[in-house]
Amino acid sequence: MSDSADTEILDIADLDQEAWQDYAIEQGWSDGLPLVMPTEASVARMVAAAHGDNEGFAPISPRQVVPTMASLAANAVMAGARPEYFPAILAGLRGILTPGYNLHGSMATTHSCAPMVMVNGPLRLALNINCSSNCFGQGWRANASIGRAIQLILLNVGGGKPGVMDRSTQGSPAKYAFCFGENEEECPWPPFHVRRGFAPEDSVVTVMSGEAPHNINDHGSTSAEGLMTTFAHTIAQPGANTIYGKGPYMVVVGPEHAATFHRDGWGVDKLRDELWTRARVPLKNISDENLAMYIATGHRPTGDFLTIARGPEDIHIAMAGGPGKHSAFIPSFGGTAVVSTRVKLPSA
Amino acid sequence: MVGVVIATETFKPLVLAQAKARKVDPHLIVVKHPVGGLNAEELVERIDAAFAGFQQEMNA
């Protein structure tokens, strides 16, 4: 390997807080919010939190350069992350860099996708990752800075500058930070990571190139069947990217909806099967021109419907949130995968 | 093999940056944005521009 044009350590003029923010924004390093200065000492503390993690990283698209642990740590520092968050950030990044995630496509697309980051296992509690009320929202340092650090890495190492390399038509608030934990403590089903073959004691980060959560409100249904009617019709959107970029989607069931499904005997497999057969877009909701385009690009109707996934295996069910009759649908970019990576905790 | 790329003006910076990352000097034809969503009459102008660009590559 040879160095790219940059150098790892920059010797800059002494700057106060305001001057530092102006400097960082001029360099194109910011997401628009203030950044913590990545001093050598703060970056060293971050790197130390990944002690023993010697696995390399693939080049990051679209710039196609290989990050160093220090450049990744600098972004984590700038995002406001505590050092103990760093292994989770690295696990999320490794998932994003797997070929199936399709980082290049998800950065270059005009779609509004952002890296959705879900954390499972004991690390959620250790890091105080919010899995309950307002889990997709503000107020938790771990959620905010883990999600933000990953975004800053894609911006600064990956080169995904909005409007240049990141071609999203409208972007999304999820592009600031999109990290939450599964509410394993209230989940009636085995935790997401266990269903994917990890041990309960593993801490696992799952990523998907997804849209911001879409709310599924159902205060009236008192049965699994009733809830499924609402879920399926909320999810079956004629504007779904996954009609022609077939791929996965997530349904993050709120605990009260999950309790109703569970009480009526519906497990995760049942939910997936029902969504696969019922969350389909009726042709009457699609314009003739758009349908012609779908057919021309190989996406033919199934009966009177267009599917938004390739099969039940594309439908991923998790449980998060607090009290209330709300759940969430997280559509994906389409040409992406849901990737789960075990967190490498620092060696002693 | 020689590759000639057609991109809209909107995507030109992305294509050039990608080419730079891969150390490629692209033969690039730039047409007006967009291409998708145009009807047949509107598309004629893009075809003419792409053809003119290709002719330039042939004669370069």
Add this chain to the structure above:
Amino acid sequence: MRIVNPGFGLTPAGAEQATEDKVDWLNDPIVLFGNSKPNARELLEGVKAKLAGIRRTDNIDFIAKNSASQGAPPEMINDAAKKYRIALLALGD
């Protein structure tokens, strides 16, 4: 003051300058490579129709990757590279 450059990265090993061959623009086979986006095929076929006035077109073929959101499979690219000498690609939009 010294800070760590958050944009620092290393160029991957093996990222070498690509080279290209000389081609016969009037006779060599051309692949029109679509990106599966709307109107990409129409655009490329439109160029082919106009090329009929200045070169042979019986060896110009259209292919397209399977998905607008994903890269073309390597085998598709390799097959095209073996069969054709010139590629006209619809890439951006």
